[in-house]
Amino acid sequence: MIILADWIDIVTVSIAVLALLFTLFSTWWLYFRRGRIMVPKPRAIEAGGSYDDKLVIGVPLVFANSGPATRVVRNLRLRIEGDSDSRPLSWQRTRREIMNPENSEFARPFPVQGRDAVEKLIQFQRDPGRLDFQAQRYEFVVEGRLDNTDKWQPLTAFHLDVKTEDVPRMKGRLATFDLEGE
Secondary structure (H helix, E strand, O other), X not given: OXXXXXXXXXXXXXXXXXXXXXXXXXXXXXXXXXXXXXXOOOOEEEEEEOOOOOEEEEEEEEEEEOOOOOEEEEEEEXXXXXXXXXXXXXEEEEEEEOOEEEEEEEOOOEEEOOOOEEEEEEEEEEOOOOOOOOOOEEEEEEEEEEOOOOOOEEEEEEEEEOXXXXXXXXXXXXXXXXXXXX
């Protein structure tokens, strides 16, 4: 038969074990948990190119890390849904200003500190472009390789409605589009 002293010992040990488990879980949650990389839809993009020349699309993106542990964005690419050329556009450069090719850097991995956000103007390119923009809706998906994984993960998706009057200004040069004003 269990006496009162035994119950007190069982309760005391149980409380100590629960306190230790809570402390370990809280420490992991606050300092070591890997959060998600969240990328909202861009506000504007720049796009242009031709079938035989380069296809260039510049997208200002914000990468937000929801957890406390640092995450690394290793590589990015841009897929055009329904494109007859299945090759995605590769990340070529990171620029400081939209419509200004000066002051750009080669594409390279970058960290996103825990509970922080990083803004980047990513320039994607495919050569030859194999796409002549027409007056229609284009669906884009930005995919990334994060940390040490080799799997491409979708990060954000958005669309561009190209109007008839936009087509001539996109041939062989970059045109800026406000995605919120569509």
